[in-house]
Amino acid sequence: MRLLVLGGTHFVGRAVVEEAIRRGDEVTLVNRGRSPLPEAVAAAVEPLVADRTDAEALRAALGGREWDAVVDTWSGAPRVVGDACGLLSGRVGHYGYVSSRSVHSWPIPSGADESAPVVEADPDSEVSDDYAQAKRGGELAVLRVFGESALLARAGLVLGPYENIGRLPWWLRRVERGGRVLAPGRPGRPLQYVDARDIAVWMLGAAQRGVGGAFNTVSHPGHATMGELLDEIVRVTGSDAELVWAPDEVIAGAEIAAWTELPVWLPEGGEEDGLHDGDVSAAHAAGLVCRPVRETVADTWTWLQAEGDPALRADRPSVGLDPAKEAKVLAGLS
Numbered sequence: 001m002r003l004l005v006l007g008g009t010h011f012v013g014r015a016v017v018e019e020a021i022r023r024g025d026e027v028t029l030v031n032r033g034r035s036p037l038p039e040a041v042a043a044a045v046e047p048l049v050a051d052r053t054d055a056e057a058l059r060a061a062l063g064g065r066e067w068d069a070v071v072d073t074w075s076g077a078p079r080v081v082g083d084a085c086g087l088l089s090g091r092v093g094h095y096g097y098v099s100s101r102s103v104h105s106w107p108i109p110s111g112a113d114e115s116a117p118v119v120e121a122d123p124d125s126e127v128s129d130d131y132a133q134a135k136r137g138g139e140l141a142v143l144r145v146f147g148e149s150a151l152l153a154r155a156g157l158v159l160g161p162y163e164n165i166g167r168l169p170w171w172l173r174r175v176e177r178g179g180r181v182l183a184p185g186r187p188g189r190p191l192q193y194v195d196a197r198d199i200a201v202w203m204l205g206a207a208q209r210g211v212g213g214a215f216n217t218v219s220h221p222g223h224a225t226m227g228e229l230l231d232e233i234v235r236v237t238g239s240d241a242e243l244v245w246a247p248d249e250v251i252a253g254a255e256i257a258a259w260t261e262l263p264v265w266l267p268e269g270g271e272e273d274g275l276h277d278g279d280v281s282a283a284h285a286a287g288l289v290c291r292p293v294r295e296t297v298a299d300t301w302t303w304l305q306a307e308g309d310p311a312l313r314a315d316r317p318s319v320g321l322d323p324a325k326e327a328k329v330l331a332g333l334s
Contacts, residue, residue, distance in 0.1 A: 001025045001068040001208060004092065006052060006084060008045075009035035010310070012098050012155070012196045013073045014162045017045060019200040030061055055083040062087055069094040069207035075315070076128040078121065078137025085145035094207040095142055096151040098199065101216055101278060103136040103154065108274035114154070114214045114282060128315070139214070149212040153203055156218030156278060157193035157264065160296050161303035164310045167263035168300050170320040173309070175233045175241045182326045183243040184251050184258070184265040187227025191264065192276040194218040195296045202288045215283040221276060224293035226265055232297040244333050254329045261321045 003020050007013040008029040014037070020027045021044045033049040036042065050061035052074075070092045074081050085095065101108065105117040121136035123144055128134050142150045159168045175181055199217055227243075234241050248267040251258070258266045266272040280288070312318070 001204075002028075002066070003204070003207075004028050004030065004067040004070040004088075006030050006070065006072045006074065009037055010164045010313075011073075011162045012158060012199055013071075014041075015160065015196040015200040016071050016073075016203065017041060019197060019204055021045070023204060025204070028065075028067065030058065052084060053077075053080050055087070058084065059087055062091075066091045068092070069096065069204075071096045071098070071203060071207075072138075072142075073098040074138060075131065075134060077126045078123050078134060078141050079126050081138040082123050082141035082144070085141055089145050094149065094151065094210060094212075095146045096153065096203045096207055097138060097142045098203070099139050099152045099154045099214075100131070100135045101154045101156045101218070101275070102132045103139060104132075104274075106132075107271035108278070110273045110277045111279050112274055113279035114216055146212075149210070151203065151206050151212055152214040153199060153217040154214060155194055155199055156216065156275065157191075158196050158199065159193050159264075159300070160195040160197055161300050162196065162310070163300065164313050165316050166312045166319045168297070169304060169309060170263055171230070171233055172237060172297075172301055172304060174320070175230070175239050176237045178240045179242070180244050180330050181230075181241045182262070182321065182329055183226070183230055183245045184256075184262045185226060185245070185248050185267060187225060187230075187245060189226040189265070189268060190222035190276060191224050191226060191229060192219055192221045192278060192280075193223070193264070195291055198288065198290050202283070202286075205287055211286055213282075215286060215288075216278050216280045217283050217288060218278060218280055219290040220280060220284070221278070223290055228293055229264065229297065232294050233301075235294075236298045236301045244330055246329060246333055250329065250333070254325070256321065256325065256329070260317050260319050261325075263319045 008017045027045040048061040050057040121133045123141035
């Protein structure tokens, strides 16, 4: 395909670019030119430099060209997505937007599929500080122009190489330091997540087949457990770390925030259950395949060793547990 990627230098966007190159697609990138790609990747794509928040700059960069498909990972003000859609109307055959299950009204019911209620949002909004509304507004902007032919990939928890949120990188670095490591909840706690590269493979395949609609683009619940994830991290880092498992109530009593201070993990039996228990039958019926946890962990570790820790996104909460806070809880555990 002739593929246009809006962004393409970080996380899901970079995974899309590398998968497209592997497939043999002709790849054009539009970004501000501030985040260099590895030489081999940069040499295989056509770069167009523009700040997409400036509609006229984007118009000038795109010129009058056409593409078979576009992939857009924007998470900010919905108006920016709307501008891109307006400029590309009639000039791309397929519009793929990387959205989020966060568009659903909170709390997301356990077992919810794509029909669960979504938040109110404005496709012309200039506001980006509410993630759920920003992503839903982006969806509405795409749907307004491309309708049912648009692909809305509602990702859940995303892990894998190039992650600039910091969740899996934090766990890898913490386990690398070794010693007693606070492990939250129970080892058998089921997880639901997706490797960024699996989103890329699926979205590009869907674009080639002309698949449209909204899909919960994430693994089946229990694709891995918290214990399997942390065990793989210990294995790939070669660390002497000892995982010390603390019940949910101990974590709560220590006022440690799930998801942020202890990334990936959520307590069981609360309103957060829906984040690790969504209905993903539609996406898997449409071809989504999720690689094993050992591959995601190993490849993320290899990337960190090769490229170092990435600059984290400033618009997302910081992640990770303060060592002193961790030590205090560990001291109370046998």
